[in-house]
Amino acid sequence: MEPLAAYAVTEAVSRGRHHAEPAPQGRGEFQRDRDRIIHSTAFRRLEYKTQVFINHEGDLFRTRLTHSLEVAQLSRSMARALRLNEDLAEAVALAHDLGHTPFGHAGQDTLNACMKDHGGFEHNLQSLRIVDSLEERYAAFDGLNLTFETREGILKHCSPGNAHALGDVGQRFLDGTQPSIEAQLVNLADEIAYNNHDVDDGLRAKLITLAQLDEVTIFARCRREVEAQWPGLQGRRFVHETVRRMINAMSLDLIANTRANIAAAGVETFADVRRAPVLAAYSEAMRPQLRELKTFLFGNLYRHEQVLRTIDKARRIVADLFTAYMADPALLPGQHQARAEGDKARAIADYIAGMTDRYAVKEHERLCNGGEFTGCYY
Numbered sequence: 298m299e300p301l302a303a304y305a306v307t308e309a310v311s312r313g314r315h316h317a318e319p320a321p322q323g324r325g326e327f328q329r330d331r332d333r334i335i336h337s338t339a340f341r342r343l344e345y346k347t348q349v350f351i352n353h354e355g356d357l358f359r360t361r362l363t364h365s366l367e368v369a370q371l372s373r374s375m376a377r378a379l380r381l382n383e384d385l386a387e388a389v390a391l392a393h394d395l396g397h398t399p400f401g402h403a404g405q406d407t408l409n410a411c412m413k414d415h416g417g418f419e420h421n422l423q424s425l426r427i428v429d430s431l432e433e434r435y436a437a438f439d440g441l442n443l444t445f446e447t448r449e450g451i452l453k454h455c456s457p458g459n460a461h462a463l464g465d466v467g468q469r470f471l472d473g474t475q476p477s478i479e480a481q482l483v484n485l486a487d488e489i490a491y492n493n494h495d496v497d498d499g500l501r502a503k504l505i506t507l508a509q510l511d512e513v514t515i516f517a518r519c520r521r522e523v524e525a526q527w528p529g530l531q532g533r534r535f536v537h538e539t540v541r542r543m544i545n546a547m548s549l550d551l552i553a554n555t556r557a558n559i560a561a562a563g564v565e566t567f568a569d570v571r572r573a574p575v576l577a578a579y580s581e582a583m584r585p586q587l588r589e590l591k592t593f594l595f596g597n598l599y600r601h602e603q604v605l606r607t608i609d610k611a612r613r614i615v616a617d618l619f620t621a622y623m624a625d626p627a628l629l630p631g632q633h634q635a636r637a638e639g640d641k642a643r644a645i646a647d648y649i650a651g652m653t654d655r656y657a658v659k660e661h662e663r664l665c666n667g668g669e670f671t672g673c674y675y
């Protein structure tokens with residue numbers, strides 16, 4: 298393998314782990330981060346958490362887990378092409394959605410509303426909270442004790458207030474510096490993954506059609522390429538040939554433009570990366586095409602009446618659970634009851650955020666339909 302670029306993150310420039318540990322054997326520090334993330338409880342739960350389509354609606358739709366794997370794959374490919382630290386990119390990608398609630402964004406928005414007077418809820422901060430303190434696996438510390446660079450990569454946005462409270466890992470939001478290019482790339486790999494798999498899942502679910510997608514410049518262009526090369530091709534193969542061309546176009550654009558940005562900014566070291574403007578970015582030509590695709594998905598898929606119906610149900614489940622536990626923390630399992638003796642609302646939010654979709658549904662049935670709690674309206 299080619300040597301890493303001088304501006305890649307290496308162990309030599311890493312700020313290390315909060316709790317000092319012996320160096321790993323037979324693997325590097327960032328590989329160890331990735332391995333710890335994969336072995337975590339929160340990672341396994343991603344399998345049963347909604348991305349866009351409720352998990353039990355079909356076996357072929359993306360879940361948070363398969364989404365995270367796609368983000369990791371894209372991040373690694375692009376990191377390697379730019380001679381960046383692939384292990385760091387992979388670790389950040391696999392952890393980026395750990396803090397998601399059940400039921401996707403509807404779950405997070407509802408939990409945030411429930412937590413309005415208790416510090417709010419944000420899935421990105423929650424991902425960091427999981428790897429920093431909620432995972433209980435090691436004798437010597439809470440959380441996974443990941444390297445600073447992986448933790449910093451997970452925290453992709455943060456309010457000034459939260460940045461103050463977080464200390465070192467929040468510092469860049471206060472002084473306006475950047476995280477590694479590896480972390481910047483994962484951010485965009487996330488977008489490439491969901492924009493494309495949502496087209497694929499949306500077509501599979503028959504919520505959007507090929508005819509509608511023809512309004513979208515990048516889709517129409519890739520579709521024409523497939524038709525020229527494979528006249529008469531139809532069905533799943535046709536969709537996949539089109540979607541894979543979109544993924545390729547976006548990734549290649551991002552690699553080329555990021556490389557040009559690095560050169561134009563005169564970036565030579567990782568310290569330069571921190572002080573430079575954001576380096577991982579699409580070209581001027583690609584940006585409006587991605588905006589157009591996002592606007593299309595927003596209007597036609599995320600706001601589809603069938604999706605909205607499931608969102609409505611999800612909101613009620615999360616709100617009911619929150620109300621029930623707040624009214625009677627004795628309904629929480631033992632270790633969460635102990636946490637609730639400190640900050641009750643936060644302990645409840647942590648517990649609900651950790652639930653898989655199906656666990657939340659079951660717990661809601663138990664508490665709200667079994668007569669134990671009467672404040673539920675679902």
Ligand code: MG
Nearest residue numbers: 364393394487
């Ligand atoms: Mg994501």
